[in-house]
Amino acid sequence: MDDGNSITTKLLTLLNVSATKIGKRKRTDDEFVPSEKLNKRKSATFADSTVTFAEKENVAVVTAVEKNESSTAGASAAEDKDELDESEEPSSSSNKYEAHFGLNPSCLSESSRASVEAKSWKTSREKAGKLGSVILSIPQNSEASTSCTTDSDILDNFKTPFVTRQSKQSKNYGELQNDLLSTLSTRKDLYLTSTPLEIRRPTREAIALYALNHVSRKRRRVLKNNERLTKAAKANPDASPLEDVQDQGFTRPSVLILLPFRSSALDWFRALTSHTPPPAYQIENQSRFLSEYGLPDGAVDKLLAAEPGTYPHDHVETFKGNVDDNFRIGVKMTRKTIKLFADFYRCDIIIASPLGLRRSIEKEKNGDYLSSIEVLVIDQMDALTMQNWEHVKFVMSHMNKLPKESHDTDFSRIKPWYLDGHASYLRQSILLSAYETSETRALYNTSLKNVAGKIRTEKRWQPIEVPAGIDQVGVFHPSLSLVLISCQRFVHFDCTSPVDEPEKRFRHFTTQLLPSILKSAVQSTNTIIFIPSSFDFIRVQNYFRKSSGTTYTILSEYSTNQDISRARQAFFKGDKAFLLISERFHFYRRYKIRGVRNIVFYGPPDHPQYFTEFLSHPFLDEGVEPSDVTCKVLFSKYDRFKLERIMGTEAAVELIKSS
Missing domain, CATH: 3.40.50.300 (P-loop containing nucleotide triphosphate hydrolases)
Incomplete structure (x- = not known):
């Protein structure tokens, strides 16, 4: 923050004016005409009865042309006065506004x-x-x-x-x-x-x-x-301007x-x-x-026109x-x-x-x-x-x-x-x-x-509902500090700084979590990897691209309709073993993905409902049992906001403490 001298220098450089000298006063109200002593304009326009910041005015004696237009100016000023009279409220009710946004806010101190x-x-x-x-x-x-x-x-x-x-x-x-x-x-x-x-x-x-x-x-x-200035100028044209009329900002x-x-x-x-x-x-x-x-x-909103529940x-x-x-x-x-x-x-x-x-x-x-x-x-x-x-x-x-x-x-x-x-x-x-x-x-x-x-x-979150088909084997268990879903659990990695968190998450994923998945014949196919961050998504995509022997396809917020159709079909048919999905893709598209048997959350989703939605995708296919589905979630202590929306506040806190 600039100190007082620096701010003063900037203002003087910017304005090159003195607000205390009447000869250099500027007006901000092009719809209000002050008394003759406060105005130099040759003409005025009154579009409405409010204040604008459009024309600057130097104070001088009004010309004869301005005097001829005084009746028009008076009519506009009267409208402004009527507005004040019609809605004037006791001064006590405006104290809260004036105390904070007035000349000397009581809470503003060094x-x-x-x-x-x-x-x-x-x-x-x-x-x-x-x-x-x-x-x-x-x-x-x-x-x-x-x-x-x-x-x-x-x-x-x-x-x-x-x-x-x-x-x-x-x-x-x-x-x-x-x-x-x-x-x-x-x-x-x-x-x-x-x-x-x-x-x-x-x-x-x-x-x-x-x-x-x-x-x-x-x-x-x-x-x-404005009204006070007018009355003061009429009562004593030679008097100095009022000192307590500061009521505006730099712009409107x-x-x-x-x-x-x-x-x-x-x-x-x-x-x-x-x-x-x-x-x-x-x-x-x-x-x-x-x-x-x-x-x-003539446009039809497809979301509103779709069948309820689509x-x-x-x-x-x-x-x-x-x-x-x-x-x-x-x-x-x-x-x-x-x-x-x-x-x-x-x-x-x-x-x-x-x-x-x-x-x-x-x-x-x-x-x-x-x-x-x-x-x-x-x-x-x-x-x-x-x-x-x-x-x-x-x-x-x-x-x-x-x-x-x-x-x-x-x-x-x-x-x-x-x-x-x-x-x-x-x-x-x-x-x-x-x-x-x-x-x-x-x-x-x-x-x-x-x-x-x-x-x-503050909000204390309750555990989200587990999709039908998983609720019998997947339960939130605060005492164990983990979530059991088909015998899988949340996977913790250590991190002491939020700055290092993306790097440590990527390292844990590529050196421990993903290798364990690839070793399993069941988990190394029909697997979705859900990635909340777009930056992490690009990083993981580049890793898969450089890795040999791993087939994958992607769905991101930048995927075209043709890209989406091709990726979904390849994954469903088993031509691609992995499907990388960004949270932004799901946010904008909200597609249901078929052919899923294994779900890996690179990080908990920001939207808690996405967790249950992806857990429900395997059951879009016939004959899928809860025991056929696996789910793993990679998390650190910095994922608390996301975890508590999924597990509930108490369970999330317990999970992070035990980890």
Whole structure:
């Protein structure tokens, strides 16, 4: 992190302005016209009654042309005032927002920042209602609240229709949403480590409501300060500008929602607009959005059209609709309008995929629109890990950085902690995943620096169901710390460092596990080798290619339909003894493989249901007995997340301890 002098130097180089001199003030609001003493523009356009960051203005005496246009400016300013009057709430309900995102956040101090950088956290277990048991982490020497819940502070114009909709749904969903909003209102980071399919919609709607509330509060503060500036300038044109009107970031976007597919963006669009129904709000460019983010006219979704049971339910929910993973869109909130496809520097919410943002940043060589993100949402992290996690890390590396350009910003209105380079310590991150992986936990541990604290939910997994036909001979046995399936077991290899884990796994597989398989006449044919990591998959494939006397074929995420058909047929007929399958292939395709008698997991799968699915594949063929099937799983202590989803939390812990 840069020190104070370095940050000041960068800002002076970038801006070359002085925010304290009235002669060099810049405006960020091209739709609000201050009094004559604060404005030099010859004309103004009022598209809607919200704040943008489009034109810079130097303060000077207004010209005669501006005076002739004062009636138009007054009408627009009146609309802004009406908005404040119509939805003004008691100041006490906005204290939580101001305490965290206001001028002087109470939790932001030198000691709290130092604790975050040193990864010095005080942790405790708490209960958060329907969210269950959570791990609460607060920076050492921090004044942040040690509570994981508080009263939610949602504006009445959002809360009233939301409560009405809640009355029409399941009571459990309503309680979950209320507990989620209470937790988010603490402004702490939140990591939901287990979001089953059945709670995705209510969870998404609650977070969308929170995001809209955040945007609305920020915009209302800007409009209120605009009004104060106008009144102050009219009362005393020669007075110095107000000192407490810092209410903005470097750029306008304050909410970023990262998603894996366009269909996910469509789901979030529906969640956002569920809180802004017509006629209160109008949606611009909705037809274009539905066309680009839905399926083309006349297209049939084969997943939805297939007979029930053809594809697993989770696969249908993940891949139905438009699954393009390259997209980005800006959403602008105004008084009564939601504008889609808004310019990034004029929008409030950015909805994008990590790939879409990365391509945009690399093309423009600039990611300044991420400099002022205050609420970050990353949904379906389990699906993002099946894409390219490097894209997520790339986007995170560009979050809350000092901008490279000024973007016509009024620097006298920027919050002090932005100028100090401390935005990342106040950003609130909301992470959602169906299950935990090492990548998602690492993101939580290293990239979330919120000095208000962070919350991670806990889940104790139960053993998954063993497929029919194996359940009589395959049981989870915690006391023995192994899983018996047709007299086979999990195979442990020693490893003391996660950095060395891939190398030691490969060495154990090639020097011990695979040679023992090749020595067996039964296990050296009709054998599937399931490989979770794409890097490991390439490595094992290269090893098989160089090994003589071993026939094999592969199924990867890059296999064409023709490749898949050829590989499956060769394996089923016995022309190929081994079939190498990557987890990403199964994630995207979900094929049932016939001809399987032996299953080798190079590592436990991230998706626990894949374990049972592959164990069920041998029984697609007639006459197969459980005793004909063998299964081996290679694991280390760093596979705990994966093991507990298969064996159950208690059995996985016992297995790792005994190993």
